Amino acid sequence: MSHGLLLTAGQSFVDGWFNSLWVVVIAKAIIVLVFVLVAPLGVGYMEHKVLAHMQHRLGPMYAGRFHGWAQLLADGVKFVQKEDIVPSAADSGVFSLAPAVVLVPYIAIFVVIPFGKTVWAVNLDVGIFYVLAITSVSIIGIMMAGWASANKFSLIGALRAAAQLIAYELPLILAAAAVVMQAGTLSLVGIADAQHAFWYVLTQPIAFFVFMVAAIAELTRPPFDMPIADSEIIFGAFTEYTGLKFAFFLLAEYAGIVAFSAIASVLFLGGYQPILGLHIIPGFFWMSAKVGALSFFIIWLRATFPRLREDQLQRFAWVVLIPLALADIMVTGVIKVLVK
Amino acid sequence: MESYYAQYGVVVAVLIAGIGLVAVAFTAARIVAPRRPLPEKLTTYECGIDPVGEGWAQTQIRYYIYAFLFVIFDVESVFLFPWATIFERLGMQAVVEMGIFIFILALGLLYAYRKKVLQWA
Numbered sequence A: 001m002s003h004g005l006l007l008t009a010g011q012s013f014v015d016g017w018f019n020s021l022w023v024v025v026i027a028k029a030i031i032v033l034v035f036v037l038v039a040p041l042g043v044g045y046m047e048h049k050v051l052a053h054m055q056h057r058l059g060p061m062y063a064g065r066f067h068g069w070a071q072l073l074a075d076g077v078k079f080v081q082k083e084d085i086v087p088s089a090a091d092s093g094v095f096s097l098a099p100a101v102v103l104v105p106y107i108a109i110f111v112v113i114p115f116g117k118t119v120w121a122v123n124l125d126v127g128i129f130y131v132l133a134i135t136s137v138s139i140i141g142i143m144m145a146g147w148a149s150a151n152k153f154s155l156i157g158a159l160r161a162a163a164q165l166i167a168y169e170l171p172l173i174l175a176a177a178a179v180v181m182q183a184g185t186l187s188l189v190g191i192a193d194a195q196h197a198f199w200y201v202l203t204q205p206i207a208f209f210v211f212m213v214a215a216i217a218e219l220t221r222p223p224f225d226m227p228i229a230d231s232e233i234i235f236g237a238f239t240e241y242t243g244l245k246f247a248f249f250l251l252a253e254y255a256g257i258v259a260f261s262a263i264a265s266v267l268f269l270g271g272y273q274p275i276l277g278l279h280i281i282p283g284f285f286w287m288s289a290k291v292g293a294l295s296f297f298i299i300w301l302r303a304t305f306p307r308l309r310e311d312q313l314q315r316f317a318w319v320v321l322i323p324l325a326l327a328d329i330m331v332t333g334v335i336k337v338l339v340k
Numbered sequence B: 001m002e003s004y005y006a007q008y009g010v011v012v013a014v015l016i017a018g019i020g021l022v023a024v025a026f027t028a029a030r031i032v033a034p035r036r037p038l039p040e041k042l043t044t045y046e047c048g049i050d051p052v053g054e055g056w057a058q059t060q061i062r063y064y065i066y067a068f069l070f071v072i073f074d075v076e077s078v079f080l081f082p083w084a085t086i087f088e089r090l091g092m093q094a095v096v097e098m099g100i101f102i103f104i105l106a107l108g109l110l111y112a113y114r115k116k117v118l119q120w121a
Helices: A021-054 A071-081 A092-109 A127-135 A137-148 A152-183 A188-193 A205-218 A243-268 A283-304 A310-339 B002-032 B063-090 B092-114
Strands: none
Touching: A021 A071, A021 A092, A021 A243, A021 A283, A021 B002, A071 A243, A071 B002, A092 A127, A092 A137, A092 A243, A092 B002, A127 A137, A127 A152, A127 A188, A127 A243, A137 A152, A137 A243, A152 A188, A152 A205, A152 A243, A152 A310, A152 B063, A188 A243, A205 A243, A205 A283, A205 A310, A243 A283, A243 B002, A310 B063, A310 B092, B063 B092
């Protein structure tokens, strides 16, 4: 198997296992899929437990005997057995397709995320651009869900979600661009490698702030959860969903938390680079620890902040975050050329 | 060239695996889950009372302004990423040129702000 570009960029750990290109591709696809099915369950369990303890509760304690570790597996089994109700007014084809359109892009993101120097599926040379492009596809899924439901709450929620996701897409892209300027590469492996001396959160604190705020808004997590504001519009675009389709939206939400935490870790927290030069501990554990810490932070916000109002949210993106990110790009450009 | 196809081959394989996962799960649910459709159960949810009018209701037109602004800045980002990887080699001239480009777009945003389209009355 000739690698060309791949050889110069280092090899994935899977490449050494098999000789056949096809087997390698299939093995990588299976590993990514298993990861996407397991990691969100971990974050989901963490959300149950962290929120519970922040509210002086215990959270799930029974499923699986030990501190309710199997709660989300039990939930999954339960969801599969629930009746799948498609309202008679709904556009049933689009209605059924929407959960897949929301979930599949989040699975595809994990193809390029490096969890170690050799622990990644593909080192795309347009890595971060690919990630930012493919996250946008979920917006279409949410619009499909909201429109096809033929429900007023769903429609309001979907339009809120679409407006929010496109508004916060821009700060996300611009903050990532600032990091790309500093690293000089779009490859996520390259960006992580470029941080072997120091993490970019030190040189790009503004971009990190903008990126995290925009990421939480992209996930429609509190304090930016107006698209699913339960006290106003039931559950937004997902109001009419039941059973497994509903579960897929939840899975996509937790996969999204893992995905955005992982991207933020790679862009700003050095990815698999160790803290204090502790190379004895493998990069995979460092990356997992950073993703876990950022996921914890995102969950923490839910227990802390009230919801913003819809127009405040839009103003914040257009008037504060986007100008801030644009200024950050210009300052980064000038400093980088001058320092060189 | 082979590595190019090998790379995107993995992306395509993961997309197929994801679609396969959804298909398998939906099939499993179809076999396991009960199906007892009733007219009442299939009505649109509107807090328990009978739905009024149709679900495809009129909504805020003001969202389209955001869509317009988004397209402008999204196109900018397409130009921004190739530039970001090589501007160091091109030097200060490249930074000034991108500065002018961003300034013109920022003027557009300022115009929208002054016209108060970012503010909901």
